[in-house]
Amino acid sequence: MKTLIMGLGRQGYRILELLLENGFDSVTVYDRSKEVVTQAEKQFGNRIHVLERSPLGKNAPEIVLSSFELLIDALPSIWSYPLLQAAAKAGIRAVSVSFLEEDFMVLDDDAKETGALIVPDCGAAPGFSHLLAGYSVR
Numbered sequence: 001m002k003t004l005i006m007g008l009g010r011q012g013y014r015i016l017e018l019l020l021e022n023g024f025d026s027v028t029v030y031d032r033s034k035e036v037v038t039q040a041e042k043q044f045g046n047r048i049h050v051l052e053r054s055p056l057g058k059n060a061p062e063i064v065l066s067s068f069e070l071l072i073d074a075l076p077s078i079w080s081y082p083l084l085q086a087a088a089k090a091g092i093r094a095v096s097v098s099f100l101e102e103d104f105m106v107l108d109d110d111a112k113e114t115g116a117l118i119v120p121d122c123g124a125a126p127g128f129s130h131l132l133a134g135y136s137v138r
Contacts, residue, residue: 003070004028004051006083008036011097011123012074016040020047028068030054061086068092077101080120088116097123 003024005012008031019027030051031037037050055064056079065071071087073080073096080098087094088107091114104120111118 001069002028002067003072004030004065004068005072005074006030006054006079007074007076008033008040009074012072013040015072015074015097016044016048020044055086056082062090065090065092071095073098084118084120085110088118089114091116093117093119095119095122099123 001024003019005016005019005027008016008029012029012031013036016027016029026047026049028049028051029037029040030053031040032054040048041050051064055061058064061083065086068090069092071083071092071094073083073087073094075083075098077098077100080096080100081102081104084094084096084100084104084107088110093116096119098121100120104118107118110116
């Protein structure tokens with residue numbers, strides 16, 4: 001599955017490790033920190049590909065994103081909503097580990113129209129906290 005991880009902070013980097021440990025042959029990554037990207041290249045070699053520029057800097061980021069089947073958004077919250085908007089327009093699957101203040105249900109029409117699947121708020125909090133709340137009412 002052609003996968004893009006946007007953001008290699010603590011969560012994004014760990015997700016990259018887990019994907020590569022569990023059957024993903026190759027993952028494309030983006031992070032604005034060249035230091036973090038260099039570290040990932042040293043650790044994972046040719047198992048990762050680096051996206052040199054963020055698709056969010058483009059006029060039509062959905063064009064870049066449409067070449068991927070799965071987007072994992074591990075960016076700071078301020079960038080997550082525009083990224084998920086582009087993913088919905090691109091018609092791809094996207095999982096966000098960032099907290100979104102915005103009403104992500106606004107993305108529903110675009111997602112239905114393009115066949116996209118958008119799963120927001122799947123990080124530590126919210127995300128893991130949602131799982132614990134669900135488990136507590138069982």
